[in-house]
Amino acid sequence: MPQQEQRTGTLYAIAAYVMWGIAPLYFAAVKSIPADEIVMHRVIWSFGLVLALVLLQKQWGQVRTLLRRPKIIGLLFLSASVIACNWLVFIWAVTNDHVIDASLGYFINPLLNVALGVMLLSERPGKLSLVAVALAAIGVLYQLVQFGSVPYVSLFLASSFGIYGLIRKQIKVQATTGLLIETALLLPFALLYWSLIDTASGDMSSNPLNINLLLVLSGVVTTLPLLAFSAAAVRIPFYLLGMLQYIGPSLMLVMALTIFGEQFNPEQTVTFGCIWLALILMSAEALTKARARRKAKRSSAA
Template identity: 30%
Template structure:
């Protein structure tokens, strides 16, 4: 199997297990969790780059306006995604989080079509219609727009798009985008510490340990994702992304006792239908024996 595909698969498997970590940290403010994700991720990457003497790219990167602009954008997008996801899990909205990542594959394919000129066939267009129908159903029946879910889908979709076009490798890129977020996270740390609201200072030894672990927990799947993203078409990434939200979807009701309402389940089924169409289309397209027949059916 293609190394890029394996990297993306492993990244989404790790992300699928994320709710267990964040649910265990419910007593910590979501903002502080995000702060530690930024701080320890950057610290881990900085130490690695220093020890491996892989820092020569830094001067060239920070003096290139395009590189700075791209990674400032990716930094904002990934921080927004982290914040939204952490808030959703900590506040027992795991199903809402899974809804966002069920929509994400379709958003990825749509963005790949709009910005990277990757062609969208009729089967893929039908899948997007199903996804939109699912979102509209949830909005109409529950009388509430799925803002958290859409924020997750759009922020990570655009993040993947930006990283796809980024001029640096996965490790260097993640270092630069966390470096841009680092000063903000550091200032926020001093602010919360001054108000006596920092769990890292007043919490237990286990709290400190798990907050530090936010670094490797964050870094490993992002590096795998960014590496794989360079190896496979962006639309193909969309077909793999259903793994993580499927895991998150079942974790919510079966492990955390969240209620799965019938109206929301119908919306999920519509979105799942869209994902299955994408997966099926990719399967038939990748097997030469079925390719001609499927193209005929799609016309």
């Protein structure tokens, strides 16, 4: 892989994860709007933005091809429904002072992906990755047994995002065209919901201009990180993409403690400790495998 391509891909990945990491700032700014309405706006304005991108990139032929494959459309409807639920819970978490829980969810996600790969895709990760998954489970079980609480928000965000990734991995469609069909499938429900809601914020003509602008920008907040992530995924190794993923939840955690004034409670301290140790183990294994592959490639070239 050319060095310039890898540098470009790394910058795209950092941009994607930084945008995802600082997303709580955006949702805190529209805290006065109910979470379900924000999800509605995300669907509507994302559809408009992605449609424009597809037309500009002349990808409409790919969209027509996908529309002739009902099985793919069914899977995209499933993935769209899962990610919409993920958005709803994430927005609720941010607007109800649970940013630490949201951060934990996205720290757990890569570990859950390993477990899903083993159970559903017959993948064979290394021993350290399996130990990492076990450590994460111990952290969650400790919170359950010692304090009688389950990190429902964290587990839901991790599992829903993991299932979304699993579905998209199976259908292997381009990010832009796939996102267009996903939002198009959700669009009728979003528009119907908008016509039925009876809230002050539901009538944009009565909202302050800054709130309306922020709601329209929800399409940008949804789409840009995904496009940057897709551009990174084809340019850099998977292990590097996975390691950079921790930028997002790390930023969320820092903001939760400094900007939003949240605090660790005892059970979260132990759970986070187990998760961080697990991530260190998994990253160490990924780096070791990457070095081994590079060494093998150099040997074969010689």
